[in-house]
Amino acid sequence: CQTPYLRPLDILSEVVPAGGLAHGMRVFQVQGVRGFQLAASRPRALCFPASRLFIHCDRFPEEFSIIITLRVLSVPAKRNEYVFTLMAEESPSVTLGSRPPCTMQEKAQFWFNASRRGLYLCNGSAWISMLEVKQRLDYVEEYQNLVTNSETMGVEVFTIPKVGLFAATANRYTPPGSAIYKWTDGKFVPYQNIPTYQAQSWKYFTIGKKIFLAVANFEQNDRGQEFSVIYKWSRRKEKFVPYQRITTHSARDWEAFVIEGEAFLAVVNHREGNNHNIDSVIYRWNPRTGLFETNQTIPTSGAYDWEFFTIGPYSFLAVANTFNGTSTKIYSHIYIWLSGSFQLFQSILTFGAADWEVFHIGDRVFLAVANSHSYDSGMPAPSNFYAINSSIYELNVTAQMFVKFQDLLTYSALDWEFFSVGDDSFLVVANSFDGFTFSVNSIIYRWQGYEGFVAAHHLPTVGCRDWEAFHTTEGSYLLYTSAKEPLSKVLKLKTT
Numbered sequence: 001c002q003t004p005y006l007r008p009l010d011i012l013s014e015v016v017p018a019g020g021l022a023h024g025m026r027v028f029q030v031q032g033v034r035g036f037q038l039a040a041s042r043p044r045a046l047c048f049p050a051s052r053l054f055i056h057c058d059r060f061p062e063e064f065s066i067i068i069t070l071r072v073l074s075v076p077a078k079r080n081e082y083v084f085t086l087m088a089e090e091s092p093s094v095t096l097g098s099r100p101p102c103t104m105q106e107k108a109q110f111w112f113n114a115s116r117r118g119l120y121l122c123n124g125s126a127w128i129s130m131l132e133v134k135q136r137l138d139y140v141e142e143y144q145n146l147v148t149n150s151e152t153m154g155v156e157v158f159t160i161p162k163v164g165l166f167a168a169t170a171n172r173y174t175p176p177g178s179a180i181y182k183w184t185d186g187k188f189v190p191y192q193n194i195p196t197y198q199a200q201s202w203k204y205f206t207i208g209k210k211i212f213l214a215v216a217n218f219e220q221n222d223r224g225q226e227f228s229v230i231y232k233w234s235r236r237k238e239k240f241v242p243y244q245r246i247t248t249h250s251a252r253d254w255e256a257f258v259i260e261g262e263a264f265l266a267v268v269n270h271r272e273g274n275n276h277n278i279d280s281v282i283y284r285w286n287p288r289t290g291l292f293e294t295n296q297t298i299p300t301s302g303a304y305d306w307e308f309f310t311i312g313p314y315s316f317l318a319v320a321n322t323f324n325g326t327s328t329k330i331y332s333h334i335y336i337w338l339s340g341s342f343q344l345f346q347s348i349l350t351f352g353a354a355d356w357e358v359f360h361i362g363d364r365v366f367l368a369v370a371n372s373h374s375y376d377s378g379m380p381a382p383s384n385f386y387a388i389n390s391s392i393y394e395l396n397v398t399a400q401m402f403v404k405f406q407d408l409l410t411y412s413a414l415d416w417e418f419f420s421v422g423d424d425s426f427l428v429v430a431n432s433f434d435g436f437t438f439s440v441n442s443i444i445y446r447w448q449g450y451e452g453f454v455a456a457h458h459l460p461t462v463g464c465r466d467w468e469a470f471h472t473t474e475g476s477y478l479l480y481t482s483a484k485e486p487l488s489k490v491l492k493l494k495t496t
């Protein structure tokens with residue numbers, strides 16, 4: 001486009017308004033070169049139509065971007081103005097192609113990564129991202145069929161620093177018990193078997209440098225003893241070894257958390273014999289003995305899941321109550337930590353609640369419940385016990401409570417998993433049974449703001465029990481387990 005048709009534009013005033021830098025903008029200075037870093041969440045706020053720069057210019061389609069680098073000739077001493085000039089064309093400061101080295105020699109040079117559409121500035125040791133086009137979820141692809149020891153309940157994906165990425169599956173039968181897989185050459189391969197008794201879930205956590213993995217056992221062992229086990233990672237053996245046994249009652253789930261520097265572990269006890277109205281227990285780590293000790297008991301009804309979360313300085317623990325002996329339409333409770341113990345914060349009516357999932361979108365806090373089953377011995381049977389709504393609640397800061405945000409029709413939902421790709425937020429539900437068959441679609445919902453969560457992908461699953469999202473340097477994945485067949489699946493999220 002010819003110069004007469006270029007309008008003068010004060011670019012600095014676009015990004016540095018009178019009140020300071022625009023939201024989502026940071027400045028990096030390396031020697032005489034300044035880079036503006038656009039925070040990933042809202043780069044669009046800093047965009048303007050090309051017509052503000054060009055007049056009668058058909059050769060510049062509006063989807064094109066202009067990236068401008070600025071060189072400060074000299075930084076004046078404490079004055080209210082800065083002098084910027086565009087970098088000279090002969091300046092070799094922008095490199096194209098694959099990642100160049102970034103040492104003191106390349107300091108203050110730019111690298112434009114065409115495949116990721118990202119611009120980076122070398123600070124003398126590392127490339128700092130200035131502008132990166134965010135990935136978007138395009139579709140989901142079957143990636144790995146993971147044949148498991150037996151049907152799988154929960155799965156936990158975790159990273160042991162300097163060792164690798166692992167998945168622990170909670171499997172039904174003993175022997176061979178449950179398995180730990182290690183991500184090797186882009187696949188999960190068997191790493192260690194651990195004897196478990198109708199294991200329901202695993203929880204990975206650390207205390208200082210110690211690495212632990214706790215299993216929730218649902219059944220007694222062959223000698224009639226009932227307990228769940230905390231395993232500790234042995235750096236010497238590179239295996240998990242038994243560390244502490246804890247008496248549990250048809251344990252379903254463990255949750256690990258830290259409050260005011262102290263480590264806690266909470267178990268949900270589902271039932272004792274036929275009695276579902278029993279205590280679940282919160283244990284506190286005793287640094288002197290190196291063991292977990294009972295700290296508080298909380299009455300629960302056929303409990304299935306603990307979910308810990310914090311909001312600002314406050315700590316919360318939500319329990320999913322499933323069944324009280326006569327009904328699944330019962331209250332699940334959210335507790336808040338106040339003066340040394342958890343106290344009731346809010347009760348929410350749930351229908352065979354199997355999972356709570358807390359997640360944040362921007363500064364909003366949400367809590368989703370997976371409702372599995374609507375049954376009440378005192379009421380006429382509904383046409384379908386399993387095709388029921390699962391609900392998403394949002395924290396109302398003024399009212400200091402969670403209020404219903406959205407209902408989604410689910411089919412005996414057992415788990416919600418929140419994940420994000422680029423700037424987009426997603427929820428995937430484990431639909432396990434529609435009243436007739438275990439072969440039902442699980443669904444990925446995409447966050448669409450005012451519309452809430454909207455179904456985006458329908459994934460055929462069999463007896464889907466648990467979802468986990470994880471990332472490697474090669475990309476993002478979802479893993480789902482089946483409670484009805486010894487086959488779990490890794491799906492790859494294809495992005496553009």
Ligand SMILES: [Ca+2]
Nearest residue numbers: 253305306307
């Ligand atoms: Ca949990």
Ligand SMILES: [Ca+2]
Nearest residue numbers: 355357416417
């Ligand atoms: Ca969940």
Ligand SMILES: [Ca+2]
Nearest residue numbers: 415466467468
């Ligand atoms: Ca999960």
